[in-house]
Amino acid sequence: MxxxxxxxxxxxxxxxxxxxxxxxxxxxxxxxxxxxxxFANHYYVPSGSMEHTLEIGDRVAVDMRAYGVRLPFTDVQLMATGKPERGDIAVFDSPQDGSRLIKRVAAVAGDEVELVDGRLSIGGVTLGAIDATDTEVFRNHRAALNLSHGGGPDIHGLTVPDGQVLMLGDARGNSIDGRFFGLVPASELYGRAVAVYYRRGEGLVWRRL
Missing domain, CATH: 1.20.5 (Single alpha-helices involved in coiled-coils or other helix-helix interfaces)
Structure with missing residues (x-):
């Protein structure tokens, strides 16, 4: 059946x-x-403008809440959560062409800036480290500069106005930064770089910045 x-x-x-x-x-x-x-994001480093701190190909974890919380998928800030500090490494859009950049906050509102041969002074005090060549000491950060391409354009007699920051690359002679496109509104920094989590030749790492 x-x-x-x-x-x-x-x-x-x-x-x-x-x-x-x-x-x-x-x-x-x-x-x-x-x-x-x-709240959190990452950034792929495409150039050597932040050497020796960041290398080409580095992948960097970014805290998107460091300076403010934005409405998702927009540039509208809902709430300020902090201010950029001198020495922070931050992500922002270039005022020149809108490309996403990562540079160091070299100076904040009220700072009197001098930059000679790639070496930074704030308020007449050089930031150069006593214990290391071509290293600058900020309050919470140390920047290992790459001056193999020289220091790039100098800065003289600049006082950073309220609400603005000066963004510089650590490879001072190989960086298109605030010396070319001017100051950046502090409110337009998307987030603070926290650590390198991947580096070519090493794989997964966690190098605090």
Whole structure:
């Protein structure tokens, strides 16, 4: 006696699963994307303008909450959470062409800046380290400069106005920075670089910045 095949219910189950679960998955992915855009992100270093601190190909973890919380996927700041400090490494858009850059906050509002042969002075005091050549000491950071290409353009008699910051690369002779495109509004810094988490030839690392 022949038995009649029972039609598979798999397509129906799949449709029911899609209807019930897909909206939740889409919502979860949207929330993750929003969190990545507003709270934490990463940056791929494309050039040598921040050597020796950052190398070409470095992947850098960025704290997007360091200076303010933005409406996801926009530049609208919802809440200020901190101010950039001298020595921070920050991510921002170039005022020159809109490209995403990573540079050091070399000076903040009220700082009197001199830059000669790539070496920085604030308020008449040089930031050069006593214990290391071509190293600058900020309050919470040390910058290992690369002056193999020279120091680039000098700066004389600059006082940073309120609400602005001066962004410089650590490779002073190989960096298109504030000496070329001017000061950057502090409110336009997206986030502070926290650490290098991947470096060519070494793989996964965690080098605090």
């Amino acid at each position: 022949r038995t009649q095949a029972v039609p598979s219910s798999r397509p129906g189950k799949a449709r029911r699963w899609i209807r019930s679960e897909l909206p939740q998955i889409v919502l979860m992915l949207a929330l993750l994307a929003a969190a990545r855009d507003s």
